[in-house]
Amino acid sequence: MVRWLTDDEQRTWRAFGPVMRLLTHRLDRDLRSAAGMPITYYELLVMLSEAPARTLRMSELAQYTDSSPSRISHAVGKLEESGWVRREHCAGDRRGWLAILTDDGLAALKAAAPTHVESVRAHLIDLLTPRQIRQLGEISEALMAHLSPDSETATEP
């Protein structure tokens, strides 16, 4: 008793699936060549840059970016090697570490931002009408409402 996709649904999914893959890939490529960092690291730097004192605990960084502690540990290690982030012991909890965006990190971020915005425009925003941009926003927010909490399984109610 599988509810297969209708023609309309199929048509949408067959276009949207590849779009997700190709778009992600293009944005990553552009950012790597312009800023020497993968888009996933860029997002970590953005998150830190918007935090108070450009500082977040490892676990907060993991939570806000919806990623595992393991990933954050590796990624912050790499960003530290690049000099864009430094670690500091967390006052009052000796288990914890703070990730702090350095001045170099902020500079790298500011240098990368214009290229990234142009990339987002070229491959997404400028290709859509204002109406479609609004529609995509509403669609995305509807999906986020489901995706962002923690619905772990696909089929369970």
Next chain:
Amino acid sequence: MVRWLTDDEQRTWRAFGPVMRLLTHRLDRDLRSAAGMPITYYELLVMLSEAPARTLRMSELAQYTDSSPSRISHAVGKLEESGWVRREHCAGDRRGWLAILTDDGLAALKAAAPTHVESVRAHLIDLLTPRQIRQLGEISEALMAHLSPDSETATEP
């Protein structure tokens, strides 16, 4: 002279970016746990299953899935180890190889399909109104028109 995003554009992008990441991740997770294969391999099997004689040349497989020869070579190697695909020499061109979906591969695909469809429904289709599904289809096709040929650079005209 950077054309930063307007509020509407920003709002859409700030929701849509995470949606792409989360949705891809969820679908991959569901498929891995249900079928023991990453979604990227699933797509290769689908492509083969729809080809005449369930057969494609390596280079065709690379072209249709928009991926590098290297990736296909590695991936088909893995799929071969799983017994889902076999290689055969290409008649008439001794450089070439054919990738052929085996009966086991087809069976694995058919076993995985229902779960995958349910997953696509649960995380995407069933969350949208028919109107939004049509809108997302149109948006995706507009983006594909730009992404699918070969616009290599972000900013060049």
Next chain:
DNA sequence: CCTCAATAGTTGAGCGCTGAAACATCACGA
């Protein structure tokens, strides 16, 4: 023929991610 560029595919090193195991520290109840 013979050369030589173009084409088809493979290989190996390195990257970012994952999941599981390990380790350290905290917090709370006996």
Next chain:
DNA sequence: TCGTGATGTTTCAGCGCTCAACTATTGAGG
């Protein structure tokens, strides 16, 4: 005070991908 389970982070092995060689075959021109 002392476990004892929960919490925060790191480490390790393994996966799929990319890029840059590298090998092998084809095909067109001299």
